[in-house]
Amino acid sequence: MLTEHIGQLDLVDERHLPPRQVHERDLDWLRSADLVVAEVSTPSLGVGYELGRAVEMGKPILCLYRKQEDKLLSGMISGSPGIVTEIYEGLEGAKESVGRFIATRKKKKEERLKSC
C-alpha cells in the first residue's frame, strides 16, 4: 500500500510491533483513506487482506501491476468489481496511473456535489 508514511525515516520498525497493533494501525490508515493505491506485482497475504477489507469499506481502489512475462495477476484482484487494475511500466508509468486515478475521482466527486 502507498501511504504518506512511506519513506518516513522515524517510522518504527514494524517487526518489533505486536501483530495486533500492526493490524489496527493499518486498518486505521485504511479507514481514514480517501482512496487506496496498492502495488500488486508480488503475491502478499497482507496486501490482499487489506484490499478485501477496503472493497467492503467501499473505498476507491487502484491496483498497479508491473508488466511481467509468464505471471498472471490473481483473478480475485483483476476480477473484483471494486478494484481498478492498471498494468504499468517503471516509476513514471506508475505515477501517471495514480495521477489519472486521482483526477478521475476528483471529477466524479465534483459532479456528485454539483448534482446535490
Next chain:
Amino acid sequence: MLTEHIGQLDLVDERHLPPRQVHERDLDWLRSADLVVAEVSTPSLGVGYELGRAVEMGKPILCLYRKQEDKLLSGMISGSPGIVTEIYEGLEGAKESVGRFIATRKKKKEERLKSC
C-alpha cells in the same frame, strides 16, 4: 481456501474463466460458507483478499500456517481479531486443527441456541 470443490475432477480449469467470473464464483462460495479455513503458508493476493472479505462478512475463520524457519506470517493475518491462526505440522496436524475449530464453533452455536 478449502472448499468442498477441492479434488473435484470435473471442475473447470479456472485459467480459462474470465477473472470477473472467478471472483463472483469464489465470493458466492464465501457468502454461503458456515466457516472459512485457509492455508496461509504461501503468500497469495487472492487468499488474502478473500480473508479480508470474509472478516468483513463476520465469518468464523481459521488460518493454518505450516511451521517454517525464517518466515513470518503477515501481521495482517496473525493480528486480525477476526481470524484464528494455528501453526500446524503435516496433514494430520492440519486435520486436527480443523476438527478442533469446527467442534468449538458447534459448541458455541449450541450455547447460543440454548440461551435463546
